[in-house]
Amino acid sequence: MSRAAETPGRAALVATAQDSIARGSKSFAAASRLFDPATRERAWLLYAWCRACDDIADGQILGHDMTKVADGPARIAAIRSATDAVLAGAWVGDPAFDGLRFVVAETGLPRGYIDDLIAGFALDAEDRRLRSTDDLLTYCYHVAGVVGCMMAIVMGVSPDDRDTLDRACDMGIAFQLANIARDIEEDDRAGRCYLPMEWLVAMDIPPGQHMKPPYRARLAVLAQRLADMATAYADSARAGVGRLSFRAAWAVLAAADIYGAIARKVAAAGEHGWDHRVHTGRSEKAGAIARAALAALRRREARPRPRSPELWTRPDGGLASDGGTSGGTGGE
Numbered sequence: 191m192s193r194a195a196e197t198p199g200r201a202a203l204v205a206t207a208q209d210s211i212a213r214g215s216k217s218f219a220a221a222s223r224l225f226d227p228a229t230r231e232r233a234w235l236l237y238a239w240c241r242a243c244d245d246i247a248d249g250q251i252l253g254h255d256m257t258k259v260a261d262g263p264a265r266i267a268a269i270r271s272a273t274d275a276v277l278a279g280a281w282v283g284d285p286a287f288d289g290l291r292f293v294v295a296e297t298g299l300p301r302g303y304i305d306d307l308i309a310g311f312a313l314d315a316e317d318r319r320l321r322s323t324d325d326l327l328t329y330c331y332h333v334a335g336v337v338g339c340m341m342a343i344v345m346g347v348s349p350d351d352r353d354t355l356d357r358a359c360d361m362g363i364a365f366q367l368a369n370i371a372r373d374i375e376e377d378d379r380a381g382r383c384y385l386p387m388e389w390l391v392a393m394d395i396p397p398g399q400h401m402k403p404p405y406r407a408r409l410a411v412l413a414q415r416l417a418d419m420a421t422a423y424a425d426s427a428r429a430g431v432g433r434l435s436f437r438a439a440w441a442v443l444a445a446a447d448i449y450g451a452i453a454r455k456v457a458a459a460g461e462h463g464w465d466h467r468v469h470t471g472r473s474e475k476a477g478a479i480a481r482a483a484l485a486a487l488r489r490r491e492a493r494p495r496p497r498s499p500e501l502w503t504r505p506d507g508g509l510a511s512d513g514g515t516s517g518g519t520g521g522e
């Protein structure tokens with residue numbers, strides 16, 4: 191990656207980002223089409239940066255064919271270095287990283303969220319096992335809750351609006367819990383397990399054995415636990431969409447319905463939840479988009495309710511760090 195790369199055209203970066211989301215996540219690609227054009231483009235650019243970081247960290251191509259990488263720390267260092275460069279006002283010649291510079295300049299996205307996400311990739315690279323539910327939620331924050339916060343800022347939520355950002359974080363956590371439930375088998379093949387050790391011990395599943403046939407029924411119980419947690423976090427997040435514009439609420443609610451269906455399907459399939467990779471089909475997505483339109487129209491009707499104190503709460507994230515943006519799309 192060259193530090194002296196030429197100034198890229200924004201439209202070309204957006205086109206590459208659109209391709210990244212279309213190939214990386216059919217669920218988020220479908221939901222993102224519901225945003226107004228400016229928000230949609232920024233969401234795609236943000237997705238492309240997240241996707242590129244995840245691909246670099248995991249040695250994958252657009253989220254597929256994850257392998258166990260031997261040089262994890264070097265990969266994280268490469269992510270940090272390219273990200274630092276664009277935030278310091280350089281172009282690095284990689285559309286995913288250069289695109290982040292536009293997002294930061296146009297939205298004022300606080301640096302702390304970016305660092306928190308990179309710390310999430312570093313957690314993965316360390317390959318440390320999660321012990322408790324708290325460890326699981328901390329991990330979910332770092333790889334997804336923080337993406338929810340960044341998406342909220344892209345949608346125009348103020349970085350100072352802590353309650354709305356907490357709700358956005360809840361949505362990211364709900365998505366990640368669904369993602370973990372769906373990918374238990376795929377992760378196991380790559381030598382990874384995001385089920386907390388305490389959960390496995392409670393179910394009497396020996397370490398590393400959870401995909402073995404004798405434990406499948408117990409694993410299904412844990413998948414249901416993940417799905418129930420995902421529902422609780424998604425419900426909390428839905429209560430925050432009243433503060434979004436109609437189109438932003440529509441996209442968020444559609445994504446919640448589409449991704450929520452994944453967790454429910456894995457849990458409902460019981461021991462067969464991993465026979466095929468669970469997904470939400472085209473007609474189901476269309477149904478989710480229609481339901482989300484109605485729910486978005488009615489988003490301000492429900493009486494606001496406080497966030498449950500029983501839910502895990504994020505650290506200060508973007509507010510704890512420098513709170514500012516060090517990059518810009520202006521001159522070099």
Ligand SMILES: CC(C)=CCC/C(C)=C/CC/C(C)=C/COP(=O)(O)OP(=O)(O)O
Pocket residue numbers: 214215216217218222233234236237240241253333334335337338341361362365366369
């Ligand atoms: C537009 C945008 C930035 C959306 C992000 C939404 C969000 C808060 C995601 C949280 C992290 C998550 C579960 C990513 C899975 O993405 P993936 O690419 O692996 O998706 P897949 O599960 O559909 O393959």
